[in-house]
Amino acid sequence: MADVSVRAARPDDAAEIGRIQVDTWRTAYAAFVPAAVLDSIDAAGAAEAWSAAVTAPPSPRHHVLVALEQQWRVGFAALGPAEELQPDDPEPATTGTVAAMLVEPRWGRRGHGSRLLAAVVDHARADGLTRLVTWIPEGDEATRTFLESAGWAADGLVRALDTGAGELRELRLHTEIAEATEHIDGR
Structure with a gap:
């Protein structure tokens, strides 16, 4: 059995998180995603942003996790309170956002995504969150299929981002993460 785990990111993880993000994208x-956008991102800039996220998160409810x-x-995941909610979104005070969750493709199909997602849910529940949302590129069928297999669903919201080199359409998925009640004595 492979030695695999998920842990909280540390400052010395930032460079590798940045590299994983750029290579995976x-x-x-x-x-x-327009080629000009992908060509414009660099691992050093991404590492700098991830360093700040790890060493000075905006709140105690912001987490960066690393899969090993x-x-x-x-791979890695980032989670925090939801900031871009719609007026009719349920439970705004207890909704979180999975801002990123990536596993480097060469490490795919080994359960790392599932372990990251489970750790995200554990952290979200510990922070009192009951619902999670995430935005994914509209054409990202692999992520959509993975999340749907874990109980997530599209909620009908779509946004168009101006990348400066074309439009990137994203759709929002959501899931409820309230603890499931146990059935006792067949109830």
Whole structure:
């Protein structure tokens, strides 16, 4: 059995998180993110942003998590309180956002995404959140299928982002994460 885990990110993880983000976007998002956008991002800039997220999160409810296989960092996730909610969204005070969740493609299909998602839900529940949302590129069928298999669903919201090199359409998915009640004595 492989030595795999998920832990809170540390300051020395930032450079590798940035590299994973850039490499994964360039590989997995090439079909639906304009090439000029992918070419304009660099691992050093991403690492700087992740360093700030890890060392000075905006609140105690913001988390960056790292997936590991043996000594290698293979993916990461970022979670925090939801900031861009709609007026009719339910439970705004207890809704969180998964801002990023990526596993480097060469480490895919080994359960790292599932472990990251479980850790995200554990942290969200510990922070008193009951609902999560995330935005994914409209053409990202792999992420959509993965999240739907874990109980997430599209909620009908779509946004168009101006990338400066074209439009990127994203759809929002959501899930309820309230603790399931146990059935006792067949109830």
